[in-house]
Amino acid sequence: xxxxxxxxxxxxxxxxxxxxxxxxxxxxxxxxxxxxxxxxxxxxxxxxxxxxxxxxxxxxxxxxxxxxxxxxxxxxxxxxxxxxxxxxxxxxxxxxxxxxxxxxxxxxxxxxxxxxxxxxxxxxxxxxxxxxxxxxxxxxxxxxxxxxxxxxxxxxxxxxxxxxxxxxxxxxxxxxxxxxxxxxxxxxxxxxxxxxxxxxxxxxxxxxxxxxxxxxxxxxxxxxxxxxxxxxxxxxxxxxxxxxxxxxxxxxxxxxxxxxxxxxxxxxxxxxxxxxxxxxxxxxxxxxxxxxxxxxxxxxxxxxxxxxxxxxxxxxxxxxxxxxxxxxxxxxxxxxxxxxxxxxxxxxxxxxxxxxxxxxxxxxxxxxxxxxxxxxxxxxxxxxxxxxxxxxxxxxxxxxxxxxxxxxxxxxxxxxxxxxxxxxxxxxxxxxxxxxxxxxxxxxxxxxxxxxxxxxxxxxxxxxxxxxxxxxxxxx
RNA sequence: GUCCCCAUCGACUAGCGGUCUAGGUCACGGCCCUUUCAAGGCCGAAACGGGGGUUCGAAUCCCCCUGGGGACGCCA
Numbered sequence: 257x258x259x260x261x262x263x264x265x266x267x268x269x270x271x272x273x274x275x276x277x278x279x280x281x282x283x284x285x286x287x288x289x290x291x292x293x294x295x296x297x298x299x300x301x302x303x304x305x306x307x308x309x310x311x312x313x314x315x316x317x318x319x320x321x322x323x324x325x326x327x328x329x330x331x332x333x334x335x336x337x338x339x340x341x342x343x344x345x346x347x348x349x350x351x352x353x354x355x356x357x358x359x360x361x362x363x364x365x366x367x368x369x370x371x372x373x374x375x376x377x378x379x380x381x382x383x384x385x386x387x388x389x390x391x392x393x394x395x396x397x398x399x400x401x402x403x404x405x406x407x408x409x410x411x412x413x414x415x416x417x418x419x420x421x422x423x424x425x426x427x428x429x430x431x432x433x434x435x436x437x438x439x440x441x442x443x444x445x446x447x448x449x450x451x452x453x454x455x456x457x458x459x460x461x462x463x464x465x466x467x468x469x470x471x472x473x474x475x476x477x478x479x480x481x482x483x484x485x486x487x488x489x490x491x492x493x494x495x496x497x498x499x500x501x502x503x504x505x506x507x508x509x510x511x512x513x514x515x516x517x518x519x520x521x522x523x524x525x526x527x528x529x530x531x532x533x534x535x536x537x538x539x540x541x542x543x544x545x546x547x548x549x550x551x552x553x554x555x556x557x558x559x560x561x562x563x564x565x566x567x568x569x570x571x572x573x574x575x576x577x578x579x580x581x582x583x584x585x586x587x588x589x590x591x592x593x594x595x596x597x598x599x600x601x602x603x604x605x606x607x608x609x610x611x612x613x614x615x616x617x618x619x620x621x622x623x624x625x626x627x628x629x630x631x632x633x634x635x636x637x638x639x640x641x642x643x644x645x646x647x648x649x650x651x652x653x654x655x656x657x658x659x660x661x662x663x664x665x666x667x668x669x670x671x672x673x674x675x676x677x678x679x680x681x682x683x684x685x686x687x688x689x690x691x692x693x694x695x696x697x698x699x700x701x702x703x704x705x706x707x708x709x710x711x712x713x714x715x716x717x718x719x720x721x722x723x724x725x726x727x728x729x730x731x732x
Numbered sequence: 733g734u735c736c737c738c739a740u741c742g743a744c745u746a747g748c749g750g751u752c753u754a755g756g757u758c759a760c761g762g763c764c765c766u767u768u769c770a771a772g773g774c775c776g777a778a779a780c781g782g783g784g785g786u787u788c789g790a791a792u793c794c795c796c797c798u799g800g801g802g803a804c805g806c807c808a
Binding site for chain 2 (some may be wrong): 264265266268298299300301303304323354356358361363365368369371372373374375376400401406415418421422423424426427429432433434435436437439441442443446461462463464465466468487490491492494496497498524527528529530531533535536537553554555556557558559560562563564565566567569573614615616617618622624638686688689691692693695696697702703704705707708
């Protein structure tokens with residue numbers, strides 16, 4: 257049987273890293289088993305739905321490379337189907353109409369909670385007579401539909417990650433499957449969808465484990481075998497609480513915008529809660545090859561940005577510089593270094609050179625783009641502390657002399673520049689160490705950076721000579 | 733309150749009864765390399781939550797406690 261899995265977000269927020277990991281596990285599982293990865297939007301909650309979020313979620317998945325084979329489907333387009341399936345349960349006497357109002361139910365729930373009891377529906381409408389129903393109808397009440405749940409017994413969930421999990425029917429109640437306005441509830445729509453879409457493996461977040469017995473009951477009511485369930489552990493913030501906005505970046509887009517590479521996020525997310533021996537770095541191909549639900553660690557995992565950053569740097573160091581250079585352009589704009597048009601006009605070769613020179617010093621594309629400010633423009637500032645420390649009168653004189661020595665270097669390459677610089681310093685009885693930092697500050701405004709001569713080459717003769725000879729103006 | 737899940741270094745994890753004086757990675761500390769910062773190399777500190785069992789033997793199996801998380805909606 258072909259493996260068919262689905263990722264089913266609800267369009268109530270951006271795609272966050274927890275959801276992204278769930279999607280990734282589904283995708284990997286599908287690819288590994290040559291199966292089908294289906295995308296489905298669970299948008300039956302008309303109050304909280306935000307249709308404008310659908311495209312960003314799709315774009316997040318595309319950016320991560322998690323392309324779906326089928327869909328996206330929308331539950332909101334499948335209302336007739338749900339109605340039909342609900343009708344069937346009603347006809348077979350497996351479900352019944354409930355005329356209790358949300359207000360009445362809320363009242364009962366509060367009372368139960370206050371009495372420190374588990375809130376459960378009391379079966380009030382389970383055995384209504386025709387006259388009673390008519391009376392409710394006359395009052396103008398719109399019934400919801402509830403599933404008849406056995407009062408006793410147990411139901412077993414065989415979870416691919418957690419093993420056997422047992423639930424007692426006494427924990428369950430006759431839950432609502434269709435709202436009084438005719439829209440299906442989550443548990444009902446999910447099961448109808450998973451059955452009709454032929455889902456073989458339900459890989460989803462841990463928080464749904466408690467819903468699973470209800471869903472299995474629905475499978476039984478419909479007379480279909482349940483799929484394999486796999487509940488993946490939650491992704492937690494540093495303080496062990498559920499990841500949320502107050503913890504900083506959580507949305508996939510935020511990481512993209514900060515200059516995280518998709519392959520780094522994918523690698524990180526895959527390795528969060530899953531492992532394959534001691535291996536840390538995985539290509540997508542390796543991930544597909546080695547992924548298994550059995551190897552998913554069952555406990556919740558804390559999202560560690562430091563490790564993500566380390567992986568990001570790894571991919572910055574090892575990816576094709578040309579590709580990375582092109583990725584830099586939007587960051588040039590975002591950092592205010594260039595206008596859109598200017599960023600577009602920067603020769604690709606320059607960007608590639610920046611990548612090669614700085615990739616070992618940057619953890620993100622943002623950091624990688626930063627040096628372009630002093631490399632490619634004159635609109636940069638000097639670190640006054642550094643200037644004060646390194647640009648002494650003696651050093652300034654030396655640098656001005658150096659400007660003269662470098663004026664006619666040909667070609668203007670790192671190797672030639674180093675030769676000329678060392679020769680000049682030797683003639684002055686100085687070493688490179690004596691002037692390197694001062695020179696760096698004069699050229700870049702800062703004390704940290706790439707190799708001095710490589711920096712000069714990339715900067716170009718005009719900027720180097722100009723900055724060295726005008727260095728006196730920086731004296732304070 | 734009830735139910736469910738989880739429990740190895742600060743973090744992610746390896747470990748699936750003896751090979752564990754518990755391994756790897758991130759972060760952290762030190763040293764080396766070095767024109768700075770990085771990168772890299774080497775070294776180091778750092779964990780089986782507690783208590784009972786089972787067993788010749790337990791990080792590994794069972795129970796209890798504790799701790800953390802989740803669910804208990806006409807939300808998903």
